[in-house]
Amino acid sequence: MYDLEFIVGHLHYWLFIVLMMTGFYIVVSRGNLVKKIVGLNIFQTSVFMFYISMGKVDGGTAPIFPVDMKIDPATVYSNPVxxxxxxxxxxxxxxTTALGLALIVRIREDFGTIEEEEILKIKRKITAEENRDHGAGMGGSA
Amino acid sequence: MASDATHAAMSLHDHLPLLQVVVPMLAAPVCGIIGSRRLSWPLAFAASLTASIISVFLLLDTLDGSIISYHIGGWAPPLGIEYRIDAANAFVLFLVSIISSVVLLYARTYVGEVISASKHVLFYACYLLCLSGLLGVAATGDAFNTFVFLEISSLSTYVLIALGAERDKRALTSAFDYLVMGTIGATFFVIGIGFLYMATGTLNMVDISERIADMPDNRTVRAAFAFIVVGMGLKVAIYPLHLWLPGAYTHAPSVVTAFLAATSTKVAVYVLLRFMFSVFQPGFVFETYTLEFIILPFAILAMFAASIVAAFQTNLKRLLAYSSIAQIGYMLLGISMISKTGLTATVIHLFNHGITKGTLFMAVGAYVLQTGNSFFDRLEGLGKSMPWTSAAFVVGGLSLIGVPGTAGFISKWVLVQAALEKGWWVVALLIVASSLLAVIYVWKAVEVLYMRELPEGSTHVEAPLSLLVPMWMLAIASIYFGIDTSLTLSAAQTAAENLFLGL
Known part of the structure; x- marks a missing residue:
């Protein structure tokens, strides 16, 4: 089952998986928010590829009927759905990309950075201040 | 219906399933195009109220177990898109649109005070889009259509959460985190639908379920199930996938939190139910294993871990956010039992928790408005200066614990019953034990509100009537549905029966 024919025959799936995992890895591993959005984009694009390759029928042509509507029953069409x-x-x-980038612009305005590490540092500082102001005597952390 | 060759005339009543979604969807751009700050609230409220009235009609039509099938544009399914309303959908549509109308009543004052005037029009436009997305997810019978509506509601949700940035800039990063995780979840969901389409060649849910019934061992179908459950799990905030929820709920404006907590995770739970029981039938062997050995432990973990974390919070709003994760655990527990009673518990808890959390977050919103934030040290003694808000909070809190006479009791009662029916008495004990944890965190808030003295020179006054009225509407509802369960229980039972039969 795991022969060459199987691997080559499912080439578009391999490409889809490689692309998908590349995107996913970028989202998880990169600290720069813009890079995260780029990764997310690649991740989504891989799914587009997956769907489009799924609709291809062997020897099929573009699913457009001739103007005179005389359809040759021997013609094979790809699945347009x-x-x-x-x-x-x-x-x-x-x-999603537009909204993500807009949010990054606003984050840059308020935090002064788009690096996740530094944003986390700023957030931790705010939390520590809140704990000092509000947490005393409550026996918990904000 | 419209698919008849003769095109029989349809009355307005026949078009209700579509109008349910289209009215708020059209009102959103109209709201934005008119661009008038004075007109946007009345428009939004009128659209939401229309949706509520439609949902009542749909619920009455489906309570007897009948199913309404609406063909969009007259194209018959499985090729055309079908809106399929049964008791389960109608109940969710009812919850979402009623909560939306009540929250809008509350929003008029709250948005006016908290969000800067230039953004009001867009706030209501986004709110309506979010509402139509949630209603669309619940109404549709087409798998890909579900994804599209899911993204409509999610994208507008990210915007609504980011609006909290005017008070706390962390709302922006919370919205961004949610955007990343929500998009990954939605993309997983589409991959799952893609696999289903590959295996069956159709997108209509009924059609899919008929065709995969013949292929129980198909690996593509199993992969589809896994992708759909994980993808929706991110939206539901199933325990290990919940990381976006506390930040988003804490930093969003309270009016948005009240709406989201009461509706959006509930709609996601509904989608899980729909796919697990209508598309993949309960007999799907792979599903049985998944539910008992994966969903059940995580549901119980959520009930305990999230409740314990909640008990250690110093911010009331964040406490309630963690309690939401715990409550989602109860709903998943009902699903994982794969029994009619278990499903009834899930559906009824979905509704009861919606109105309960709505009350609580509205009360928190009133505290935030009057005192500046929701940390416990700001709330000391407010039971005396804000008696009505605090009383509503206590009612909501009791319902959250599940005290008899409140809505929360009914759902936990049914859940315990379902556990005993299965012979899972350990699980039944765990349900009771985790309710005790809820007592701890609710008591913590009550103690601060009532047992502590007001700080010297405190000038806080009771919230305005425009906030109290909607808050009490939901508070009274959570008492009413704890005493008269004829509507909720019968709707939940009919819904569970339909789902369990795989309709």
């Missing part, structure tokens, strides 16, 4: 779905998903991806 996954492509249409992915148009919607691309719009969602663009909206």
């Amino acid at each position: 996954p492509h249409v779905l992915i148009l919607t998903a691309i719009v969602v991806g663009v909206a």
Whole structure:
């Protein structure tokens, strides 16, 4: 089962998985917020690839009927549904990226940095101040 | 219906499933285009109220167990998109739209005080988009449509949370964290749907469930199940996937927190139910293993770990956020029992916890408005200067614990019953034990509010009536549904029966 034919025959799945994991790894490992969004984008794009490759039929052509609607029954068409779905998903991806970048701009304005480490430091400082002001005598941490 | 070749005339009543979603969705851009600060609230409220009235009609139509199938644009399923309303959807639609209307009543004053005037119009536009997204997720019978509505509601949620930045800049990073985790969750969900489409060639939920019934050992279908559960798990905040929730709930404006806590995780739980029981049938062997050995331990962990963390908080709002994670544990516990009673417990807890948490976060919002924040040292003695707000908080707190006579008692009662039915008496004991933890953290707040003296020179006064009225509407609802359970219990039972049959 794990022969060359299997590996080559599922090439588009391997590419999808490599791309997906690359994106996911960037989201998890990078501290720079812009890089995180780029990683998220790659992660989403891999799913677009997955859907589009899924709709391909061997020897199939673009699913467009001729103008005179005389359809040759021997013609094989690719499945257009996954492509249409992915148009919607691309719009969602663009909206997510735009919103993420807008949030980064606001974070830069308020925190003065877009590095996760430094943001965490600032947040820890705020928490420590809150603990000093409000936590005393409550026996807990904010 | 419309799919008939003759195109039989349809009355307005036939279009209710679609109007439920479309009314708030159209009101959102109208709100933004008009751009008038004075008109945006009335418009939002009118749209939300219309949605509530529609949801009542839909609930009455489906309480007897019947199913409404609406074909969008007259295209018959499985090719066309179908909106499929049964008792489970209708109950969730009812919860979401009613809570939304009550929260909007509250929002008028709260948003006016807390959010700067230039953002009011966009706030209401975003709120309506979030509402229509949540309603769409609940109404649709099409798997990919679920994803689209999920993202509509999620994207507007990120914006609403980030609005808290005017008081605390950490709202921005909380919103960003939620955006990253929410997008990963949603993308996992689409991958799962992609696998289902590969295996079955259809997106209609009923159609999918019919076709995968013949392929129990298909590895693609199993992978789809795993991706969908993990993806939705991020949105539900199942215990180890909950990290976005405390920050988002704590730093969002209280009015947003009240809305989200009462609706968005509940809708996500509904999607889990729908996929676990309607799409993948309860007999799906892989699911049985997953639920008993993965979901059950995490549900119990959530009930204890999150409750213990809650008991150590010094900020009331963060305490309630952690308590939400614990309460989600109860809902998952009901699911993991794979029995009719267990599902009834999940559905009824989904509703009862929604109104309870709504009350509590509204009370916290009133404290934040009057005292500046929600740390315990600011709340000392407020039981005397803000008696009505504090009384509503106590009612909500009692319902959270599950004291008899409140809504929370009913759901825990059904849950314990379901556990005993299965012979899981250890689990039943654990449910009671974790309720005791709830007593600890609720008492902590009550002690600060009532047992401590007001600080010298305190000038805090009772919240305005416009905040108290919606708060008490939900507080009275959480008492009412604890005494008269005919509506909630029968709706939950019908919903559970339909789900359990795999309809």
